Amino acid sequence: MPTKRNSRRRFIRNAGLATAGAFIAPYILPSGRLFAQSGTRLVNHVVFVLFAGGIRQQESVEQGYLADQNIPYTGNLMENMLNGAPPPSSSLLYNRWQPILNQPLVAQGTLFREMRYTSGPTGHYNGHTAAITGNYTNNGVDLNINPDFPTLFEYYRKHNSPEKSAINAWWLSEGLGPYPALNFSRHGMYGPQYGANYFRPASTFGYVGLNHLADGVDFQPDDVEKIRVIKNYLDANFNLTASDLPGIINNTADRDQIEAFIKQTLQQSQLNNIPFPMPPGTGSGEINGDLYNIAYAWQVLNQLTPELVVINTFNSDTCHSNFTGYCQNLHKADYGVGWLWNKIQSHPILANDTIMICMPDHGRNAEPNNIYDNNGLRAYDHTSDENSRRVFSLIVGPPNKVKQNQVLGSISNPVGETIDIVPTIAHILGFNEAIPSGLLPGSPLLEAFV
Numbered sequence: 001m002p003t004k005r006n007s008r009r010r011f012i013r014n015a016g017l018a019t020a021g022a023f024i025a026p027y028i029l030p031s032g033r034l035f036a037q038s039g040t041r042l043v044n045h046v047v048f049v050l051f052a053g054g055i056r057q058q059e060s061v062e063q064g065y066l067a068d069q070n071i072p073y074t075g076n077l078m079e080n081m082l083n084g085a086p087p088p089s090s091s092l093l094y095n096r097w098q099p100i101l102n103q104p105l106v107a108q109g110t111l112f113r114e115m116r117y118t119s120g121p122t123g124h125y126n127g128h129t130a131a132i133t134g135n136y137t138n139n140g141v142d143l144n145i146n147p148d149f150p151t152l153f154e155y156y157r158k159h160n161s162p163e164k165s166a167i168n169a170w171w172l173s174e175g176l177g178p179y180p181a182l183n184f185s186r187h188g189m190y191g192p193q194y195g196a197n198y199f200r201p202a203s204t205f206g207y208v209g210l211n212h213l214a215d216g217v218d219f220q221p222d223d224v225e226k227i228r229v230i231k232n233y234l235d236a237n238f239n240l241t242a243s244d245l246p247g248i249i250n251n252t253a254d255r256d257q258i259e260a261f262i263k264q265t266l267q268q269s270q271l272n273n274i275p276f277p278m279p280p281g282t283g284s285g286e287i288n289g290d291l292y293n294i295a296y297a298w299q300v301l302n303q304l305t306p307e308l309v310v311i312n313t314f315n316s317d318t319c320h321s322n323f324t325g326y327c328q329n330l331h332k333a334d335y336g337v338g339w340l341w342n343k344i345q346s347h348p349i350l351a352n353d354t355i356m357i358c359m360p361d362h363g364r365n366a367e368p369n370n371i372y373d374n375n376g377l378r379a380y381d382h383t384s385d386e387n388s389r390r391v392f393s394l395i396v397g398p399p400n401k402v403k404q405n406q407v408l409g410s411i412s413n414p415v416g417e418t419i420d421i422v423p424t425i426a427h428i429l430g431f432n433e434a435i436p437s438g439l440l441p442g443s444p445l446l447e448a449f450v
Helices: 004-014 124-133 152-159 179-183 207-217 221-236 252-270 289-304 315-320 323-345 418-428
Strands: 045-051 109-116 169-172 197-199 308-313 354-360 390-396 406-408
Touching (some): 152 169, 152 308, 169 179, 169 289, 252 289, 390 418
Parallel strands (some): 169 197
């Protein structure tokens, strides 16, 4: 018998609502309102971590480790997220870090062990777009354009009552490429005025960013005010809108707060005072881009306490040519997530008022390619085979909001799709019912909540 979730998806798809052009006209609800009022929130903060780069089920939730390499060693590479013993120490091809959490995150929430990335190429842009817009895309040509469908950030900012400013929504990616374009869409009812603040920490606060921005930290207040006067003069003399110059608009108070945040964070970076998600005594050479991204995401959360933050990790994509490096980076990303959750639980505002969701952008192939790494291990691509459509999701949060130590889904009976994350976050933050019908084919993952 078809499930209610699948029936809803079929209805939307069969209705032919597959292109953005079908959604330009406003939607009038039965009540006569243009948009519904926001509902009741479960918590006030959501952190969504995308395990980008593609993660195979075999090395993650199935804990197969080297089994697919015809080496009889298995074990849990993600000890902060999942239950299970690590591989035998004699078999380790990576530098194992002791778990930072007393109990894995699966004990603090619900694991959707088997979900599906159902449609579209299993590419990183496509996987990110599905996760952030709640709609699959077949776009494989022009990846540096904003998506057709509204993003999670736009839904969040527009449909909360009152509307939320951009300082409450942040999108931080490990890499650049097409990812900055995912903070807002080209949809006629939404757009840049509802987008999120975006940055790549490695660019802003890394070596290049410090070289270019450090001098600006020492600007005197009157210098900044002079620059702002010139900017306002130019703005007033050119009839441009946000659509003419796409970008996120922060109000004056928020802009000042963000400027102060950047200045303070740059100064801390120069003094090497930024804490990184690594075990004590670990050398700086162990820092990868994923840990860098998570470290600065914490700076945003700690100082600005936004309600919605989306982070990605990306270094596991080395699996295309280096399986050993893939295992190491997967292990590090897991440690970073555990570290971040520890930080959130120690924060006076975020603790017990935050739900965190983790999910890969897509999976990887069942069969290896023809590349061997230095340990003689085969590498894996992601070319839209069935295995590359298998993903998992972990939702953790306060026990009075999120069901604890629950595992759902199997290979024969997957529960949920990647496009369900957007309506799930909308449900958590209380605005799911306000989103016009027809925009989101997915459904909230209600099974996770008390």
